[in-house]
Amino acid sequence: MWFEDIPMTVANGNDTLTGNALPLLQEIVTLLERLEETGESGSIDLASLPFSSADRQWLQDALGEGAVKININAGGPTTIVETATPGVWWVVHCNERSAQVGEFIEVTLVPDMIPTHPDDVSSGVRRLEEKLTV
Amino acid sequence: MWFEDIPMTVANGNDTLTGNALPLLQEIVTLLERLEETGESGSIDLASLPFSSADRQWLQDALGEGAVKININAGGPTTIVETATPGVWWVVHCNERSAQVGEFIEVTLVPDMIPTHPDDVSSGVRRLEEKLTV
Numbered sequence: 001m002w003f004e005d006i007p008m009t010v011a012n013g014n015d016t017l018t019g020n021a022l023p024l025l026q027e028i029v030t031l032l033e034r035l036e037e038t039g040e041s042g043s044i045d046l047a048s049l050p051f052s053s054a055d056r057q058w059l060q061d062a063l064g065e066g067a068v069k070i071n072i073n074a075g076g077p078t079t080i081v082e083t084a085t086p087g088v089w090w091v092v093h094c095n096e097r098s099a100q101v102g103e104f105i106e107v108t109l110v111p112d113m114i115p116t117h118p119d120d121v122s123s124g125v126r127r128l129e130e131k132l133t134v
Numbered sequence: 135m136w137f138e139d140i141p142m143t144v145a146n147g148n149d150t151l152t153g154n155a156l157p158l159l160q161e162i163v164t165l166l167e168r169l170e171e172t173g174e175s176g177s178i179d180l181a182s183l184p185f186s187s188a189d190r191q192w193l194q195d196a197l198g199e200g201a202v203k204i205n206i207n208a209g210g211p212t213t214i215v216e217t218a219t220p221g222v223w224w225v226v227h228c229n230e231r232s233a234q235v236g237e238f239i240e241v242t243l244v245p246d247m248i249p250t251h252p253d254d255v256s257s258g259v260r261r262l263e264e265k266l267t268v
Binding site: 022025026028029032033035036039062067068069070071072073074082085086087088108109110113114115116117118120121122123124125127128129131132 | 159196201221244247257263
């Protein structure tokens with residue numbers, strides 16, 4: 001159900017497989033093997049190669065659909081959908097008018113945009129402490 | 135806007151502040167200070183103390199609303215909302231009939247349910263490799 005929530009540009013006609021989806025899946029496996037062996041994350045920019053709606057559907061079918069969907073409202077909205085392939089996340093960035101401006105496969109244990117930065121924790125603590133002493 | 139998406143039980147009448155919200159905020163600050171100093175996470179079970187809808191509203195106003203909302207569909211749905219206080223996440227678990235069964239404040243850099251387990255990465259790699267060799 002989450003894949004349906006990924007915002008995407010409407011495809012033009014003649015939308016068929018380009019032949020790029022299978023090598024893309026192979027690249028994802030390579031990144032997963034690196035994640036497995038070294039813990040190192042990686043990502044693939046789907047805008048960097050010809051990639052049709054049919055390719056997208058094929059790849060989403062191959063990866064399967066996971067249990068987690070993340071919405072982030074920072075400037076334009078970002079949607080991150082976990083696939084059923086652990087460690088593979090589908091990331092779509094939109095602008096403030098909700099038009100898609102970037103689409104990535106992120107291969108990682110935790111998507112890059114999620115962790116709170118420790119420095120931000122410190123400034124939050126100070127703010128709450130001020131609130132408690134007023 | 136995310137706080138509105140938190141599923142919650144409808145409050146009964148006479149819903150006023152119980153006096154528990156302020157000590158709860160103090161406990162959150164204590165957990166945040168520990169997170170800041172040691173990196174150790176903590177959580178508070180909101181069902182473990184009398185906590186009214188008015189308390190919830192007061193606490194949500196004090197923490198503020200962050201940019202991230204996470205939906206997880208594993209059994210019943212779980213909603214995790216980032217507050218504007220970095221490191222503080224509001225977590226609600228529901229059962230399969232969408233009734234709330236647990237509500238927690240999680241104080242952590244990454245909510246507990248998000249990271250992919252490294253062992254799961256390995257089994258996913260094997261599955262994709264089989265798919266590629268068929």
